[in-house]
Amino acid sequence: xxxxxxxxxxxxxxxxxxxxxxxxxxxxxxxxxxxxxxxxxxxxxxxxxxxxxxxxxxxxxxxxxxxxxxxxxxxxxxxxxxxxxxxxxxxxxxxxxxxxxxxxxxxxxxxxx
Amino acid sequence: xxxxxxxxxxxxxxxxxxxxxxxxxxxxxxxxxxxxxxxxxxxxxxxxxxxxxxxxxxxxxxxxxxxxxxxxxxxxxxxxxxxxxxxxxxxxxxxxxxxxxxxxxxxxxxxxxxxxxxxxxxxxxxxxxxxxxxxxxxxxxxxxxxxxxxxxxxxxxxxxxxxxxxxxxxxxxxxxxxxxxxxxxxxxxxxxxxxxxxxxxxxxxxxxxxxxxxxxxxxxxxxxxxxxx
Numbered sequence: 001x002x003x004x005x006x007x008x009x010x011x012x013x014x015x016x017x018x019x020x021x022x023x024x025x026x027x028x029x030x031x032x033x034x035x036x037x038x039x040x041x042x043x044x045x046x047x048x049x050x051x052x053x054x055x056x057x058x059x060x061x062x063x064x065x066x067x068x069x070x071x072x073x074x075x076x077x078x079x080x081x082x083x084x085x086x087x088x089x090x091x092x093x094x095x096x097x098x099x100x101x102x103x104x105x106x107x108x109x110x111x112x113x
Numbered sequence: 114x115x116x117x118x119x120x121x122x123x124x125x126x127x128x129x130x131x132x133x134x135x136x137x138x139x140x141x142x143x144x145x146x147x148x149x150x151x152x153x154x155x156x157x158x159x160x161x162x163x164x165x166x167x168x169x170x171x172x173x174x175x176x177x178x179x180x181x182x183x184x185x186x187x188x189x190x191x192x193x194x195x196x197x198x199x200x201x202x203x204x205x206x207x208x209x210x211x212x213x214x215x216x217x218x219x220x221x222x223x224x225x226x227x228x229x230x231x232x233x234x235x236x237x238x239x240x241x242x243x244x245x246x247x248x249x250x251x252x253x254x255x256x257x258x259x260x261x262x263x264x265x266x267x268x269x270x271x272x273x274x275x276x277x278x279x280x281x282x283x284x285x286x287x288x289x290x291x292x293x294x295x296x297x298x299x300x301x302x303x304x305x306x307x308x309x310x311x312x313x314x315x316x317x318x319x320x321x322x323x324x325x326x327x328x329x330x331x332x333x334x335x336x337x338x339x340x341x342x
Contacts, residue, residue: 027145028148031145045170045171045176045177046170046171047174050138050141051181051183054138058184074140075144
């Protein structure tokens with residue numbers, strides 16, 4: 001099942017923050033992790049990840065550091081900051097509410113069937 | 114024959130076309146592309162195939178630069194100022210070229226058809242306008258369609274502009290002195306007075322004309338007529 005573009009865009013921020021909450025990571029690895037977590041159903045356009053990361057960084061939710069990887073390539077590693085962790089809680093509450101609301105509607109609808 | 118360097122260079126140019134990304138942004142994306150390509154070649158694809166798939170996965174260059182535009186306001190303005198200043202310096206060079214030729218032309222003209230302020234003024238104004246318009250048209254034909262200025266690395270461009278501005282400054286003053294020496298030596302005080310008066314007339318006329326020309330251009334460039342791609 002393919003997830004719609006809007007939903008992917010809406011879930012990008014909480015998803016990135018939550019992945020970084022597990023430990024620091026870099027762009028390419030984040031993309032791979034999202035694909036693995038969603039079993040390939042959330043296919044991001046790779047280039048679109050970076051503007052989001054940079055926005056989160058300018059909002060102070062994450063921070064970055066350029067280091068050289070084992071392969072000799074420079075990589076920009078992103079790490080979550082305290083404000084980022086707080087933002088995850090807020091996102092969780094919002095998604096929970098959305099999910100609960102949908103579930104209620106769908107359950108009542110099932111009763112009518 | 115597929116050449117990876119060329120392919121990557123073209124891909125970068127497409128992304129940088131709208132000038133919304135910093136060098137660091139570009140580097141980060143390029144490293145991502147190379148990592149993706151490494152993973153793909155490890156599965157047995159050749160370089161060309163790996164590049165095609167990896168660049169496709171990166172997404173549409175226009176959309177990506179659009180997204181970067183939303184977060185890089187500073188970069189975009191810095192870029193605009195850069196080109197504005199380049200424009201101002203080029204305009205200065207063009208106008209001192211034009212005024213140099215106009216003074217010379219007016220001198221020769223007065224010598225040929227008679228010394229009076231009107232002759233000096235009209236000749237100098239006509240030459241200035243013609244030369245400036247010709248220079249702009251030449252610039253537009255030679256530089257704009259090829260986007261020549263953009264192809265030159267910015268540092269080289271700044272170097273060229275600095276040298277040209279310095280030369281322009283020196284030559285302009287040298288030419289000014291040369292004219293004064295010439296006039297003082299070979300022409301009478303009365304002729305000098307008439308020539309100076311004529312030049313002031315034309316300067317006054319042009320100082321009204323140019324702002325009007327720029328305002329008309331500004332109106333022509335007003336958005337709404339044509340959608341900016």
